[in-house]
Structure formats: C-alpha cells, structure tokens
Amino acid sequence: MNNQFPEISVGDTLPPLITEPITRTQLAYxxxxxGDYFPVxxxxxxxxxxxxxxxxxGHGMLTMAFxxxxxxxxxxxxxxxxLSARFVQVTRVGDVIVxxxxxxxxxxxxxxxxxxxxxxxxxxxxxxxVLKGEAQVLVR
Amino acid sequence: xxxxxxxxxxxxxxxxxxxxxxxxxxxxAIGERNPVYxxxxxxxxxxxxxxxxxxxxxxxxxxxxxxxxxxxxxxxxKVQHVLxxxxxxxxxxxxxxxxxxTGQMSIADAFEKKGGQLKFIVCDTAFRDxxxxxxxxxxxxxxxxxx
Numbered sequence: 001m002n003n004q005f006p007e008i009s010v011g012d013t014l015p016p017l018i019t020e021p022i023t024r025t026q027l028a029y030x031x032x033x034x035g036d037y038f039p040v041x042x043x044x045x046x047x048x049x050x051x052x053x054x055x056x057x058g059h060g061m062l063t064m065a066f067x068x069x070x071x072x073x074x075x076x077x078x079x080x081x082x083l084s085a086r087f088v089q090v091t092r093v094g095d096v097i098v099x100x101x102x103x104x105x106x107x108x109x110x111x112x113x114x115x116x117x118x119x120x121x122x123x124x125x126x127x128x129x130v131l132k133g134e135a136q137v138l139v140r
Numbered sequence: 141x142x143x144x145x146x147x148x149x150x151x152x153x154x155x156x157x158x159x160x161x162x163x164x165x166x167x168x169a170i171g172e173r174n175p176v177y178x179x180x181x182x183x184x185x186x187x188x189x190x191x192x193x194x195x196x197x198x199x200x201x202x203x204x205x206x207x208x209x210x211x212x213x214x215x216x217x218k219v220q221h222v223l224x225x226x227x228x229x230x231x232x233x234x235x236x237x238x239x240x241x242t243g244q245m246s247i248a249d250a251f252e253k254k255g256g257q258l259k260f261i262v263c264d265t266a267f268r269d270x271x272x273x274x275x276x277x278x279x280x281x282x283x284x285x286x287x
Contacts, residue, residue: 019171026169033166034200060224061199065170068195084228
C-alpha cells in the first residue's frame with residue numbers, strides 16, 4: 001500500500017487484476033458482507049423459477065469491488081476522488097474477471113489539485129466486457 | 141410514464157454503522173488480501189484508526205436504509221424488473237470500522253428511452269458523519285424494462 005499520491009503519466013497502465021474464478025461460496029459471502037440479499041445471486045432455484053435464468057448471477061457491485069481493488073492495489077485509497085461504473089454484462093459462477101486501467105488524462109482540478117482520469121474495464125475469460133468505468137485520482 | 145414530478149423527492153434520513161465483522165466478510169468476498177481491510181492490528185500499524193472500509197463498501201450502507209427499494213416503489217415500479225445500470229461513488233474521506241453515519245437519498249433524475257420501454261431512475265445518497273461532514277456520495281442509475 002502506498003501512502004502517497006502516485007507519480008504517473010498519461011498512457012500509463014495499471015497492473016491488471018485477475019480474479020480467481022467466481023464461486024457460489026464467494027457470492028454467498030458477498031451477499032452477507034454487502035447486505036444485498038436478492039436470491040438471484042445465491043439460489044439457483046430462484047434464478048431458474050423466478051428470474052428465468054439458467055443459474056445464479058454475480059452482483060454488479062462485486063465486479064465494481066474488483067475494480068476498486070485494481071485501484072487501491074495501485075495507489076493510496078485516499079487519492080481516489082471518484083469511481084464510476086456501467087454494468088455491461090452479468091457475471092456467472094466460474095467467471096475469471098480481468099480488470100484493467102489506463103491513465104487517459106491528467107489535468108488541474110479544484111484548489112491547486114492535479115487529477116488523473118483513469119479509464120477502467122473488466123472483462124471475463126471470454127474477453128467479453130462486463131464493466132466499463134472511470135476513476136478520478138489525485139496525483140498532487 | 142414516469143412521474144417526473146417526483147424528481148427531487150427526498151427520503152427520510154437513516155443511520156448506519158460500519159461493522160468490523162461485516163468488513164471482514166466483505167473483504168473475503170471480494171478477494172481482498174491486504175490485512176488493513178480485515179485485521180484491526182494491521183490497520184492500526186498502517187496508521188489507520190481501525191479496519192479500513194474498501195472503496196465500494198459505502199454502497200452497501202445505502203442498502204441498509206429501512207426500505208432500500210423505496211425509489212422503485214415510489215414510481216410504482218416492481219423490484220423484479222429493475223437492473224443496476226450504473227454506479228458512481230464519490231468518497232470525501234476514508235471510512236473505518238466503528239463509524240456511525242447518517243444517509244439521505246433523493247431522486248436526482250428520472251427519464252425514459254425507447255418510447256418509454258426503458259425507464260431510468262437516478263438516486264443520489266449523501267452520507268454524513270457524526271460531525272455532520274459529508275463523507276461520501278453515491279449516484280445510482282437503475283433501469284426498469286417495461287414488461
């Protein structure tokens with residue numbers, strides 16, 4: 001963990017974060033930790049009978065949490081001013097999620113701050129995009 | 141048709157607390173191995189007052205409000221038809237186990253696309269600490285497909 005703002009340049013890429021395959025146990029833990037108790041994430045009977053899905057699906061916010069880890073593995077968490085994400089596709093049990101980020105721009109922010117815009121993405125093992133996002137990180 | 145007059149509607153304030161036990165489960169769930177996110181001694185050694193809440197954890201506290209589906213039911217829509225389309229998190233400072241926060245959600249926007257087949261509701265929640273300082277803002281975009 002770095003307790004300082006990152007030294008970065010436009011075009012820099014963050015070290016990718018590659019998850020272990022998503023497990024049902026993990027989705028159960030995420031349900032308990034997040035407080036999102038919607039059964040579609042852990043109950044295959046509910047997924048099939050009530051939601052018309054072949055199996056349970058991962059929480060979009062679990063993918064966003066992976067992207068959060070990508071950022072905080074790279075810079076001090078306190079430097080992150082904003083994180084936004086669009087959920088493109090659901091995740092499933094067995095999915096390996098690859099999170100990537102790149103420095104798109106660095107520009108002045110408020111109060112003499114310098115802010116880097118990081119473009120973020122998460123893909124599954126089939127190279128399908130599951131999440132697209134952006135973060136603003138203080139660099140000075 | 142969405143009732144656009146509901147834009148600006150503010151829900152009741154609610155209080156939440158950041159629980160160390162829950163942070164441990166959350167860290168496990170998201171595969172976070174840095175002990176500052178689940179071990180009190182490690183967090184304090186790193187200079188934090190207590191276990192650090194990960195970047196996206198604040199979203200979980202929004203679902204702790206008495207009626208997390210309030211925005212959906214306000215518009216007369218069904219939870220089963222809702223998808224989480226987008227999420228924005230604006231942290232004002234780091235948050236730690238043991239903190240108590242007050243949240244308040246409002247309807248920031250509501251709009252339709254594809255001739256009303258897709259309805260979007262944007263909720264904005266602000267969290268404040270015991271000093272009434274804002275500590276985080278969440279902007280959630282929900283999409284409801286017409287069934």
